[in-house]
Amino acid sequence: MNTKRIVLLSLFIALSAVLSNIKIVYSIAFDSLPAFLAAIILSPIAGGIVGALGHLLTAFTSGFPFTIPVHLFIALQMLVIVWIFGVLFKKINKYIAIIVAIILNGPVATILSGLLIAYLNHSFTFKTVSSFFMLMVVPLTLASAVNIVLAFILQKVMKRANFKI
Template sequence: MRSKTFKLTLMGMFVALSFVGSYIKIPSPFQSIALDAMPAFLGGLMLGGVEGAVIGFLGHMLTAANAGFYLTLPIHLLVAAMMALTIYVYHWTYKKTNLAIAGIVGVFLNGVGAPLVLALMPQFGWGFFMGIAPFLTFASAVNVGISLVVFTAVKKTKFVQSIGLDYGK
């Protein structure tokens, strides 16, 4: 990586893309399912696990704030923390295995794991989980899938090689 400033600039761009992605909705009964996670998944692959986790946390908090914290601020802090953990594990899985397995792990953690944590809370329950998990899993597959396609394409470019991105490895 060229410099810390360059890495921070890319992180800021990915957070901004998360905000933009929050306006690209995936049809579901839940208004919050969108392409806002894709930049965090991509950042986790390109920049590293910690950097991707920061992007995921900040991206979620920014988009949740824009929507008025409809699940309350404490719940959105928990969701953002789960997003950060998901991105970190996604990156770690990619480093230890390959993109396909990392993709499966990312979809499972974001689509099933995150709502499962909320389902254990009395104000949500299993009905919430059963209602949101299929839609969130589909949205996670779309977000992760786009990140894998973009990452694979970007990894091959001479521009990216010339700026010294290490792809988080």
Template sequence: MRSKTFRLTLMGMFVALSFVGSYIKIPSPFQSIALDSMPAFLAGLMLGGIEGAVIGFLGHMLTAANAGFYLTLPIHLLVAVIMAITIYAYHWTYKKANLIVAGIAGIVLNGVGAPLVLALMPQFGWGFFIGIAPFLILASAVNVGISLVVFTAVKKTKFVQSAGLDYGK
């Protein structure tokens, strides 16, 4: 495995990609659904669960900031923590099973689990869940799908092999 500096540099690049992805919105009534989580999902596979979780947290906060903290800062902090947990679980599932199971887990946790947590809060409720879940499932499928395709291609390259990335395993 390469140095900590190398890994931190990659993390910085993934955070930057999350920021760029935060500008690529998936049309919905909720302004903060975007392609910000793909780099975190990819980093969860390439760098590991903790690194991916940090990138997922920061990526969500960048997207929420771009949208003006549509659901308020405290709620977006909660969602960012849920995103970090989701990315860690995605990494863990890949480590324990395979890419297909990890992909399903990532989509379900991000697309259903996150809004379910908010639906249990009195200020949101089930109407919020029903309204946002279809868009989040779509966004999650796109983000996870791209991460799986890129990971599958990138792990075969000489760069990744020479970098000594552990692919989360």
């Protein structure tokens, strides 16, 4: 990585920190927008790093509502989801990347997090997992869609403005 890329990565992390304070519901915020944008502009792994750190910043400013271990797991999920998005965006198709990322960051991440929460709380029942899923899936999926689509729009605007790295 050259100096310009390191500065841009730092900028995306800082932007994620600022946007982590704009909560949609619970600990769901706009922190992942810079991550998805970084995955497009810098690299999938850079975007993943921003996504993981952004989630931890949002969880921190929310008081880690699902416990620190759960939020560390969600940060790992964000790293992987944003990385997959970046790879699909660059190598397969940008619209497929958007759809896959929304599904992964919405329903898939919700069910995986619900399973972990139920396990850690020693209440591993269908009712516990399904209750968490029903509570979180709609706001998380909608927030994911907004973050990802806004990142896509921003990269198009930046491309038209001849933003180069």
